[in-house]
Amino acid sequence: MPGPTESSSGMREPSRPRFAILASGRGSNADALMRAFKRNFIAGEVVALVSNVEGAGVLERAREHGVPGHVVVSKGLTREAHEGALLTVLEKTGAEHLLLAGYMRILSPWFLGRFGGRILNIHPSLLPEFPGLHGAERQWQAGRSVVGATVHFVDGGVDTGPVVLQGSIEVRGDEGPEGLAQRILNEVEHVIYPRAVRLFVERLTKPVET
Numbered sequence: 001m002p003g004p005t006e007s008s009s010g011m012r013e014p015s016r017p018r019f020a021i022l023a024s025g026r027g028s029n030a031d032a033l034m035r036a037f038k039r040n041f042i043a044g045e046v047v048a049l050v051s052n053v054e055g056a057g058v059l060e061r062a063r064e065h066g067v068p069g070h071v072v073v074s075k076g077l078t079r080e081a082h083e084g085a086l087l088t089v090l091e092k093t094g095a096e097h098l099l100l101a102g103y104m105r106i107l108s109p110w111f112l113g114r115f116g117g118r119i120l121n122i123h124p125s126l127l128p129e130f131p132g133l134h135g136a137e138r139q140w141q142a143g144r145s146v147v148g149a150t151v152h153f154v155d156g157g158v159d160t161g162p163v164v165l166q167g168s169i170e171v172r173g174d175e176g177p178e179g180l181a182q183r184i185l186n187e188v189e190h191v192i193y194p195r196a197v198r199l200f201v202e203r204l205t206k207p208v209e210t
């Protein structure tokens with residue numbers, strides 16, 4: 001848990017949890033998260049956005065929000081070398097928790113151990129159904145009438161960690177796989193990811209006594 005900090009009034013107050021967002025692509029979820037932090041819907045700080053892809057759209061989203069963007073390229077590197085470089089960058093930023101938002105890398109047990117229980121991910125299906133790639137489109141192809149997305153903790157498997165929050169919508173007959181994927185993104189993912197992170201922060205700061 002972060003320690004107390006001095007406020008402008010001179011009072012000691014608990015410092016806010018520090019997050020880094022990891023993303024590889026266009027960054028619509030990262031954008032939704034940064035907006036939520038900015039309007040204080042989530043009581044924390046985004047200290048960095050890290051992409052493993054040079055020129056990824058998400059870096060521009062970070063710039064728009066004034067969040068420091070970093071590129072730690074993964075292409076051509078072994079997993080060990082890439083994760084070593086990533087950890088060095090993250091340690092410098094002071095990030096305590098990680099939010100994966102379209103981060104297209106599987107993290108090793110070594111890396112997960114460094115952030116045990118402090119990494120969240122969003123996946124475009126109602127897990128445990130349709131883990132892996134193209135979860136949104138596969139819900140259409142399977143003929144599901146109710147579809148959705150899941151925010152979960154990251155463990156050593158592919159989209160297998162404990163669920164934090166899920167959201168769903170009803171399928172329309174005429175939208176096709178791409179239209180449905182877009183609606184899952186806009187109507188579910190961008191809503192539940194900020195809520196899940198808010199809940200995560202509440203659990204950090206107001207734990208339930210057992």
Ligand code: GRF
Nearest residue numbers: 026027028029102122123124
């Ligand atoms: C989203 O569908 C997310 O669920 C998945 O990757 C996609 C990223 O999209 N993990 P975006 O870059 O956030 O727009």
